[in-house]
Amino acid sequence: MNRPHVGFYVHYHGLGHKHRAEAIMRHLDCDCTVITSRCGDAAWSGKHLIDVMDLPSDIDDVPDHGYRHRQEVPALHYAPLWTDNITARVAAYTGWLQDAKPDLMVVDVSAEISMLTRLASIPQVVVRQHGRRDDDAHHNAYAAAISLLAPFPESWEDDITPSWVRQKTIYLNGFRREPEKTPQTIPQHERPTVVVMFGRGGHADAHAPLRSAANECPDFQWLVIGLDDDEHHPAGPANLSFLGWQESPQDIYRHADVVVTAAGHNSVMEIGSYRRPMIAIAQDRPFDEQIRKARILDREGLAVGLSRWPEAGSWPRLLDRARRLDTSQWDRVFQEDGAQQAASYLTSTAQWAAKQKRLQTETSPCPSV
Template sequence: MIGYYIHHHGHGHRSRAAAICAHLGIPVTALCSEPVSDPDGVFAETVVLPRDDAAPTAQDPTAFGTLHWVPRLDPGLRRRQAAFAAWIERARPTAIVVDVSVEIALTARLFGIPVVTVAMPGNRTDAAHQLAYRLSDRIIAAWPRAMYEPEWLQPFADRTNYVGGISRFDGRSSSRFRPDEDTVLVLGGSGGSSLTAADLEAYSECEPRFAWEGLGIAGREWVDDPWPALCRAHVVVGHAGQNTVADIAAARRPAVLVAEPRPFDEQRATVSALDHAGLAVALTGWPEAQAWPGLLDRARRSDPGRWDLWGTEGAAARAAAAIEKVAGESSCA
């Protein structure tokens, strides 16, 4: 049995977990603070852990800068740790994948369970992140090493698998969808975005050559499967979250990608890598509406075939193989 901890914020961590676990030959239990939808049946079991923020105020949540979130005397945190420990004793996993929580990684290792940590872009030099990477048996970086190899990850190079961008759409064909030269698709997300439907209307007024469609944006519809719309779009606009980038790469569409504010400058690091590689028009913030005609023209002149450099094809399978290797080695020990 493998445990797979999934951060509850947004849909991205869950989508990535499902894409990876579809390639695992070992049963997987998903552990998360929110119910995990599993329409494809990739998990043998799902466990909802208690939330760790039940106290009205958070007292010393970082333990003097050592960790990220361990608020003193929080009953939710106590219940959460107890539930996780009980599951470990019951399931006796041979490995635990953590995407992402330094505290879950540390707890698992304190129980003697091998840990596979999913790394995130950005500035991860703080004590808590470095602790998680030091104790991990394996680190999965969901981007190509040639595009982005941060200095803080280099000390763990012998334990890091740069698998490429992991997309839930890897393996799906785009050939039956014909791109519409009149459409710009703007992708939002459940992880939070400063973009609104009013922004789309302003952009459309300044760039009327295109029909602006929005998915996952406040004030617009949510679509569970954006693949057809993604493949039909002439240009895709979105934030630089790992799953959004990987999904656009899988569809090989010209793109304008914008860094949204995130902890540790996660998306700024991603747009820097994309800009340096020439894979997309990459911005550090949402532009004024008047800038869109020039930005879209730049995107239309780009070569979408360069998205192959992001390595989405087979990325989830490569991550699964790295996890199985850790689990297999521990079960034979």
């Protein structure tokens, strides 16, 4: 029997969606096609990955007069007018659905792609994210899916999530991307270490707050990943080091006494998988995604969750609180491999969908009324 064909729409913002798809595809017993934008030429891995399709990006070459109309449709998050890239994007995606006829689509994430998938009569599973997702576009995308996939356990559910969304959700244990190489041996420091992690992007305003934090806590060695030193200012305190971008940050934070990170899903999961005491600071994201996640992490005792960067003078108390966390509580989050759980569910769902499609082609059409 042929393997079912599953398409993965992978959002192009950051690398978290890519890493999540690859972690699932590593275990998925289905033929897979990735559909994405802006990162189609990147290296992709998957057990049965057969193709990567690079769609025109919906944020490139958008005219100003068209961009002003982007949020006029409550059922959609983003629908500018007079944008050739979007016209080509829609045609390319729906054309691929017509030609490939995948048994199942996994949409991570886009309300517009979800609507196009449903309109094209293809069953889909939509990936959920934390945040205040009570707008029409999210609810329509959730309603268009046969089920929802939450890359977090049910204990992480938000109090504001409607019951009908919970009932459609398949909850997963934690998973993270596999280390790409053997961990390096990192020099040990005489003082306990605080590792501060920054992702890609501009953080020009972070140097002064970091110098202040290091001065507040001279008994700690502060190591900053993802940010270079500020050459326009005098050297910071001796217990503060800027390590720049690191391809394998886990080599540095896996033995840290405290890790300070944004409350992004993949960063939090990877740090939690190493059972490190964590301070998760929400960054400004649409739909309060990181603010809601930071609250949940704090509620569950998995991290010190903060809605914004701490005020001056509060770091000694926060570090002490983080070091008192019971990091063994992460054992429940990683009780099973969430990527394997997702792959098992998607394989069975794709097999079911393929069977339904065969029944449709084998059944005689109903007589006209």
